[in-house]
Amino acid sequence: MKPTDLSSPSYFHKVVDCQWACPAHTPVPEYIRLISAGRYTDAYMVNWESNVFPGILGRTCDRPCEPACRRGRVEDEPVAICRLKRVAADNKDDVLARLTPIPAQKNGKRVALIGAGPSSLTVARDLAPLGYDVHVFDAEAKGGGFMWSQIPRFRLPESVIDEEVGYITNRGGVTTHYNTRIDSLKGLLAEGYDAVFVGCGAPRGRELDVPGAQEAAANIHLGIDWLASVSFEHTTSIGKRVIVLGGGNTAMDCCRSARRLGGEQVSVVVRSGFEEMKASPWEKEDAMHEGIPILNFLVPKQVLHTAGRLTGMVFEKVKAEYDDKGRRKLVPSGEPDVTIECDDVLVAIGQENAFPWIERDIGLEFDRWGLPKLNETTLQSTVPNVFFGGDAAFGPKNIIWAVAHGHEAAVSIDKFCQGQDVTERPDPLVKMASQKMGIHEWSYDNDVSIDLRFKVPHADPSESLRSIKAEVELGYDRELAFKEAQRCLNCDVQTVFAANLCIECDGCVDICPTDSITFTPNEEEDALRTALKAPAINKHQALYVADGLKTGRVMVKDEDVCLHCGLCAERCPTGAWDMQKFFLETAKTTNGAQACLSR
């Protein structure tokens, strides 16, 4: 194998599994250490810099970081990365003075952002500090987009949204135009904005199309419309018996909301198997914990009604069959149909993009799925000064992706407005710093906790089911947060090897608790992976290969389950191993504007 090229920041970035998996590349271990140190405000700022909504995301993020977390590969569960973020938000001091300042002097450029969801708000946050005159339009009465209109209050209190949206919209540079629907992109472009960002989300719910649905329409509600109406407090009750159709997170929010608005027998019905449901495991758990059964392999067949009133639904029982290519097909199981009586049906079977307000004759091209044609990196559309992001760009995703798009779009818009090449992307900010303080002393806490994941305290269901606004999760207190934070392995503290110093004493090999280091004759990667002290079967994880040793062998370190404990460096007589903290901040318009606080 070729020796590892350490000059590219992506090598060490990939080792920090959580940060690599996070669409916004939040420096996770950095903020987790700050939480351990009780520096909640600093931890909040590290988050705010990269993901803009720490309080919101600390309660609602889809957390792609957690399945990626290294801890999950050496024991049962990953670090509770997401809920630790909330701890930073819950315990911080006033941060206003530390937010990127908005200059009084404007740069003469005006940009319009359509929608006040997380993608647009991120663009606003990144552009206002550069002197842009930012205008945000939303059809609704407040900012936050779906975070405000869709996510139920028992998961995300309104005050948290208001606070974090306020950090963007209330500090100057950003003018909000709420209750203002944009009906024509052509018209908006004619107003002479230097650039337009479309962050209008994917606002249309897919309808139920089975016999009887028309007739019983009064009690069949589109999930996302119904949730919005609940959020706006237009809807305050529902029938006692409710069926929720669909297996995604929207369905989970619908059923749990229904339980709080008077639904006594609420069940979720999904076409697929329980395992394949789109909803996150923890959302399913929370729903079942509230007494909501999830019935699987049932396909809607008919809506039952008498005298124009919904009475129930009939489902066909199916089973999964797989063809040679492993593709799944749902086929009738032959069992009798299942009838479930109900008073209301909530339909959460999918969400679509819709751009009725974008004229098709302005040069903005769409693909065959009705999505705008975009450059995937710059998010620029076929109209050069129109950019997209969030759910509007590539279909429904989640908040953290919307934020990541927002940062990229802001970079593009800035470059575009400054007359620069939009495709030339700036480099991330990267730093490496040795953690060595003495012979065996490190400036990070290298002890490895063996505690299992701590559960986040929940309110008693009998309490929380009483009100749609009562927050179910109470969050970690400081003591639990400290213990959970200790589970983080500090994967950003990298093992860096200097072959010229190594005397091949095997000290590091012998001490490594996870058998990650081997000195061996060099071979091709596949052969090497099986020749190591412990097999390196996880091919998603790199082998760190270094040559230049006296015996002609190579040092091979399997990054997969390294605990970043620093024992290799402690046992090395010559300092050939060093523990160096890798810090990476993705390129943003605001890089450098904020003093690096915590490093």
Added chain:
Amino acid sequence: MSYLKPALKHPGLPKNKLGFTRRDYEGSISTLCAGCGHDSISASIIQSVWELGIEPHRVAKVSGIGCSSKTPDYFLSASHGFNSVHGRMPSVLTGANLANRELIYLGVSGDGDSASIGIGQFAHLMRRGVNMTYIVENNGVYGLTKGQFSATSDKGSKAKKGAINTDEPIDLVAMALQLGATYVGRSFSGDKTQLVPLIMGALSHQGVALIDCISPCVAFNNHEGSTKSYDYVREHNESVNKLDVILGRAPITAEYAPGEVTEVAQHDGSVLRLRKLHEDYDPTDRVAAMNYLARHKAMGEIVTGLLFVDPDPEDLHASLGTVATPLNQLNDDVLVPGAAALEKLNAALR
């Protein structure tokens, strides 16, 4: 400074026939200098006992005094252990072995512990053929007392501060051969592929087995001019054979030229499969081995490998005709047969 090795381990670690991973055979974290060869020997012992599938409680580790003699704390924490006095491991171990022959005895010592203060004890243990594995972690110095030359230090070898050793060295391998040891090997802490099978073979050998393992002292004897440094040993290491210890009857899978492979069946059922690296080396001929070693030593080579093995060893119990049952399993009436029995014995000797 870390005092504990994290309990988390590689999820893909193989298990031995008892269901244990290598990590179940560890001890506490080493307090020796970082880079000490002794730590690699500890790791090799762990690997060997794990591979042999020995229950840790069946092993008794006995040592003397020195950095090397401290190491039994760093492996097999579930085994029996006795850290004795300087140079006295052989007598303590001999006593233990006589009292209970069912344990597997592992003596760990240093070159000072064995060749300086303990040379007498070393010699007599070898002569008597105590069934044990004797590992000398040989660094040429008294590591624990800060690097004085030991009795295995080569003549002309230079100390860290520049002093030259003027005394002839004791070659423990040559002595063991001369004194009748039935399994004799030499190895290097920096070569686990050689050392691990040697230890495995020694542990399964039913007689006295000596392994002289050169083990660089990074603090006091790893400099230019030392003959026990990593660099010097790597440059002068001449391995005469390559050993595989076959447990259960595994067929030969690789193709070997005739005469290239020798197999030695041991009494416990294991087979020592030796592949020749030096054509004229025969590890079953004691006198030839002694000659070979003397010749090659004069050429400046450090000869390593399994240097001698007697497939039919006899041990001290056999020559003394002792009772097979461990003394702690015998009742008082057997252990103290009384005045009449003593009288009878005395009469027989008159």
